[in-house]
Amino acid sequence: MPEPNLEEVLCAQPGSSSKACRKFISRFAPLALKTLKSNLNRRSEWKSLDISDNDVVSLAEIDLWAKAKLVRKYGRVEGNGVWRRYRPCFGLAFDNARKVGVPEDSEDGADYFVNRAEFRLLCAYLCIYASMLDAFNSIDVGQGAGGGDGDGDGTDSDRRIDRQEWLASYGKLRRRAFVALSDLKEGEAARAAAEEIFGCVDADGSGYIRLSEWCEYLSLAEVNAGTVLGPLLSPGDHIHKRKRSARRRKSSSSSSRRRSGAIGKSSKSRSAKSLALRVSSVQPRGGDDGSKSRPATEFARMGARLDVTEYTEAFAPLAEKSRGGKALRSEAWKAADPNANDLLSLSECDAWVRAALVCECGGERGEELWRKFRPSLCRAFAKARDISPAEDIVGAVQYGGSGAVTTTDDYVTKKEFRLLCVYLCLYAKMLDSFNAIDQGYRDWKRPQDSPGRAITGDHDRRLELTEWMDRYPNVASHGFVALANIDDPQKVFEEMDGDGKGMVLFGEWCSYIEKAEMQEGTAMGTRLVKAEKKKKENHSKRLNKERVTKQSSKSRDKSGPTEELGLFISAFEHMAKDSDEGKQIRKKEWTSIDANGNNLASLAEVDRWIKHTLVSKHKRNKGEHLWNLFRPGYIKAFNKARDVAPDEAISGAMTATTDDYISKREFRLLVVYLCVYARMLDAFAMIDGGSAGVDANDDRRIELHEWLSGYKKVGKHGFVALESINDPESVFKTMDSDEGGMILLGEWCRYLEDAEVEAKTEMGESFAIAREAKEEKAVELALLAPGAIPKVEEPVGPTDDVSEFVA
Known part of the structure; x- marks a missing residue:
C-alpha cells in the first residue's frame, strides 16, 4: 500500500479537524512523505532537531524543535498556542517512533531515543496523534476557551472524558478521519451503541476515557479495518521480531569471532553504552585457558591488583596512539569538558573519572574504584597539565589581589588529555603498590572454618619502617624497577623518606619510583623524562616572556593610542565608510548580526557579532582579548545609535519599540560609535591605574592624582578636549560633573563628546546627529503627553557601572 499523504487523509474533509489541528499537521505532514523532496527536508530538519549531534534525539529535544517550528511559521502568540494545545500528543508519538528502527549497535539503551531512521515515522505519528487529540478535545468540555471546535489552547482541559460528556457530544465525531468514529450518529436509537463504545474505550473501567485509552482504541480500529493509517499504527510486532533477531545475529557473530580469536583486547569489541569512554572490558579474569580459578598463592601475590586492573582497563584505550584511540578521546573529552571551554579543571576531571567508572563498572563498583584510586588523580592531573606551553586565559585577571593571571597551566588542555589518561593508569598502579604496604593484602590463607577475607594494615596513607620491613616483598611483582630485587630494604626506605621524618608519604613514594624508572x-x-623536559622548557619560556614584557613596557613610549586600539579599529573602520563600498560591506555584515531576520538587532546580538568579527579578524585568543578589553564601550555605542532612526511600534510586541534595538538604518552609525567609544575607553584606561590597558590597579574611575600624572599621555588620541591642556585641575573639575572627586567613564565620554560637538569636528557631527534625533523624539513625546519637555541628558555616575554589569 502506498504511503498516504496525512494532510489529505486527516484534514481534507470538512469537519474532520479544527483550524488549529490543520495548522499543526501542515507543518509536519510534508516530512512524513516518502519522496525525494521530503527526504531532503528531513535531513535539514534533523540538523536543527539533533542539537547534541549524537544521532539520537530525546523527547525534550523534539518538544523544543516542534515549538520552534510552529512559532517560526505562525508567530510567537499563535505558534505557542498551537504548540501548547497539541503538546500532550508528543509523548505518544515519541513512544511509538522510538520502538520502530533497529539501532546499529542493537542495544536496549538506544530504544530510549528516536534515531535518524525513525524520524520520518515520528513526524507521521505527530500528525496522527494530534488528530486523535483534536477529536478528544472536541468532546472534553474542560477545554476552556476553545470549547468544542478545538481552537482553544487546551490549558484548562481535565484530559479525560466522562460518560456525561461523551453522551452529550459524541455525534460531533462522525466526520472525523478515523474509522471507529465514522459510524457514530446522533439520536436515541444510537445512544445504546454509544454507551457500548464508551465501555470499550474505558479499558480500566474507571468511568473516564483517558487520552491514552482513546488513542489505543482508535489505533486498533484502524489496524483491524486495514485503512491507510493501519500500517503506520501497527509496526510493533514484526519490528520487535527484527530487533530480537538482529541482536541474536550479532550475539552469535560476536561469539564465533571471540572463539576464533578475532576479538581480544581490541577496543572495537567494547560496549558503546558509556558516553564517557565508549569502551568496556572484555579481558577474561581467569587463567590463560579461560578458567576462573587461580591458585591461592597467585591471589596472595596479586592481592588488590584486581582492582587496579579494572580501573586501568577503563582508561587505557583512551591513552592509545591510534585512530581508534583518538576517536575514543574525542567522545570522552565532550563528557569531561561540560562547559566546552577546551580546558579541564581538577574538579571536572574528578567528576568525569567518577562518571566513567560508574558507566563502565556499574554504580556501586564504580564508586568503590573511584574512591580507592582518587588520591592518584591529583598527581596525574598535575603531571599532565605541565606538558603544553602555558598561555594566558583571556578575562581571567584576578583583581584586588596580586594581579596574577590564570594560565592554561592551571588546567588540562585537549592536547594534554591523552597523557592525562596515561598518567591516570600509571599513578593508579603506584597507588596500588603503595596500598599493598600501607593497607596490606587480603589474607587468603585463613582457616576453612573462618569464611571471608581479612585486610591487614592500618591504611593511614603513610608507610612506617615496620610496615615496609614486613611487606616490601609483596610489591616486587608490581612492575616497577625500584621495587624489584631489593637487597637492603632499610636503605631503600631511608632513600624514599626524602624529608627524614621517619615515614614515606605517597608523594615521596611516587617520586622515588619515577626517579628509578628515569x-x-x-x-x-x-615518558617521564620527556614530561620533565617539557615542563622545564615551558617554565623557561614563561620566564623569558615575562622578562621581555617587562623590558618592552619600560622601553616603549606609553603616550598615544595603544596597539590594541589599532587592532580593534582595524576590524570595523572599513564598515563605517559612507560610500558604495562601505554600504556593500555593511549589507553583508547585517546578515550576520541580524540572526533572526527581523531587521532589528538587540544588544546581545550586537555583542555576539562584535566578538565574532574580532575573532575572525585576529584569531581566537587575540580576538577574545580585544572583545573583553573594549566591551564597556559597546553599550554606549548601542544606546547612542539606537536613537537615530524614528521610533516605531514592533508588530506582536506589547511594549517594545524599535528604539530598543538597532535598525538597519542605524548600523553605520553604530560602527562609527564603536570606534569612537573604543578610542575614549583606551584613553581612559591609560590614565586609570597609571598604566596603559587594564590591570589590577584599574578601578574604572580616575582620581585627581591619576589625572595629574597621566593627562599628557592621551594628547595624541585625537580628541579636541585632550590636545592642549593648560590647567589640568580646572579640566578635572569640569569633567567631574557630580563633584564626586573622581571621573567616571560616563563623565569622561560626555566631556569629550561636548568638546567635539562644540568644535564641529567630523566626530562631533556624528554625535550631533544622535543628539538632535533624541531631542526631536523627546519633543514628540512631550506633545503626545502634555507637560514639561524632559531634559535630554545621558546618565552619569553609578548608572554607567550598572549598565555595564547588565550588558
Missing part, C-alpha cells in the same frame, strides 16, 4: 631508561622512564 635512571634505568625504561619505557615508563622515557
Whole structure:
C-alpha cells in the first residue's frame, strides 16, 4: 500500500479537524512523505532537531524543535498556542517512533531515543496523534476557551472524558478521519451503541476515557479495518521480531569471532553504552585457558591488583596512539569538558573519572574504584597539565589581589588529555603498590572454618619502617624497577623518606619510583623524562616572556593610542565608510548580526557579532582579548545609535519599540560609535591605574592624582578636549560633573563628546546627529503627553557601572 499523504487523509474533509489541528499537521505532514523532496527536508530538519549531534534525539529535544517550528511559521502568540494545545500528543508519538528502527549497535539503551531512521515515522505519528487529540478535545468540555471546535489552547482541559460528556457530544465525531468514529450518529436509537463504545474505550473501567485509552482504541480500529493509517499504527510486532533477531545475529557473530580469536583486547569489541569512554572490558579474569580459578598463592601475590586492573582497563584505550584511540578521546573529552571551554579543571576531571567508572563498572563498583584510586588523580592531573606551553586565559585577571593571571597551566588542555589518561593508569598502579604496604593484602590463607577475607594494615596513607620491613616483598611483582630485587630494604626506605621524618608519604613514594624508572631508561622512564623536559622548557619560556614584557613596557613610549586600539579599529573602520563600498560591506555584515531576520538587532546580538568579527579578524585568543578589553564601550555605542532612526511600534510586541534595538538604518552609525567609544575607553584606561590597558590597579574611575600624572599621555588620541591642556585641575573639575572627586567613564565620554560637538569636528557631527534625533523624539513625546519637555541628558555616575554589569 502506498504511503498516504496525512494532510489529505486527516484534514481534507470538512469537519474532520479544527483550524488549529490543520495548522499543526501542515507543518509536519510534508516530512512524513516518502519522496525525494521530503527526504531532503528531513535531513535539514534533523540538523536543527539533533542539537547534541549524537544521532539520537530525546523527547525534550523534539518538544523544543516542534515549538520552534510552529512559532517560526505562525508567530510567537499563535505558534505557542498551537504548540501548547497539541503538546500532550508528543509523548505518544515519541513512544511509538522510538520502538520502530533497529539501532546499529542493537542495544536496549538506544530504544530510549528516536534515531535518524525513525524520524520520518515520528513526524507521521505527530500528525496522527494530534488528530486523535483534536477529536478528544472536541468532546472534553474542560477545554476552556476553545470549547468544542478545538481552537482553544487546551490549558484548562481535565484530559479525560466522562460518560456525561461523551453522551452529550459524541455525534460531533462522525466526520472525523478515523474509522471507529465514522459510524457514530446522533439520536436515541444510537445512544445504546454509544454507551457500548464508551465501555470499550474505558479499558480500566474507571468511568473516564483517558487520552491514552482513546488513542489505543482508535489505533486498533484502524489496524483491524486495514485503512491507510493501519500500517503506520501497527509496526510493533514484526519490528520487535527484527530487533530480537538482529541482536541474536550479532550475539552469535560476536561469539564465533571471540572463539576464533578475532576479538581480544581490541577496543572495537567494547560496549558503546558509556558516553564517557565508549569502551568496556572484555579481558577474561581467569587463567590463560579461560578458567576462573587461580591458585591461592597467585591471589596472595596479586592481592588488590584486581582492582587496579579494572580501573586501568577503563582508561587505557583512551591513552592509545591510534585512530581508534583518538576517536575514543574525542567522545570522552565532550563528557569531561561540560562547559566546552577546551580546558579541564581538577574538579571536572574528578567528576568525569567518577562518571566513567560508574558507566563502565556499574554504580556501586564504580564508586568503590573511584574512591580507592582518587588520591592518584591529583598527581596525574598535575603531571599532565605541565606538558603544553602555558598561555594566558583571556578575562581571567584576578583583581584586588596580586594581579596574577590564570594560565592554561592551571588546567588540562585537549592536547594534554591523552597523557592525562596515561598518567591516570600509571599513578593508579603506584597507588596500588603503595596500598599493598600501607593497607596490606587480603589474607587468603585463613582457616576453612573462618569464611571471608581479612585486610591487614592500618591504611593511614603513610608507610612506617615496620610496615615496609614486613611487606616490601609483596610489591616486587608490581612492575616497577625500584621495587624489584631489593637487597637492603632499610636503605631503600631511608632513600624514599626524602624529608627524614621517619615515614614515606605517597608523594615521596611516587617520586622515588619515577626517579628509578628515569635512571634505568625504561619505557615508563622515557615518558617521564620527556614530561620533565617539557615542563622545564615551558617554565623557561614563561620566564623569558615575562622578562621581555617587562623590558618592552619600560622601553616603549606609553603616550598615544595603544596597539590594541589599532587592532580593534582595524576590524570595523572599513564598515563605517559612507560610500558604495562601505554600504556593500555593511549589507553583508547585517546578515550576520541580524540572526533572526527581523531587521532589528538587540544588544546581545550586537555583542555576539562584535566578538565574532574580532575573532575572525585576529584569531581566537587575540580576538577574545580585544572583545573583553573594549566591551564597556559597546553599550554606549548601542544606546547612542539606537536613537537615530524614528521610533516605531514592533508588530506582536506589547511594549517594545524599535528604539530598543538597532535598525538597519542605524548600523553605520553604530560602527562609527564603536570606534569612537573604543578610542575614549583606551584613553581612559591609560590614565586609570597609571598604566596603559587594564590591570589590577584599574578601578574604572580616575582620581585627581591619576589625572595629574597621566593627562599628557592621551594628547595624541585625537580628541579636541585632550590636545592642549593648560590647567589640568580646572579640566578635572569640569569633567567631574557630580563633584564626586573622581571621573567616571560616563563623565569622561560626555566631556569629550561636548568638546567635539562644540568644535564641529567630523566626530562631533556624528554625535550631533544622535543628539538632535533624541531631542526631536523627546519633543514628540512631550506633545503626545502634555507637560514639561524632559531634559535630554545621558546618565552619569553609578548608572554607567550598572549598565555595564547588565550588558
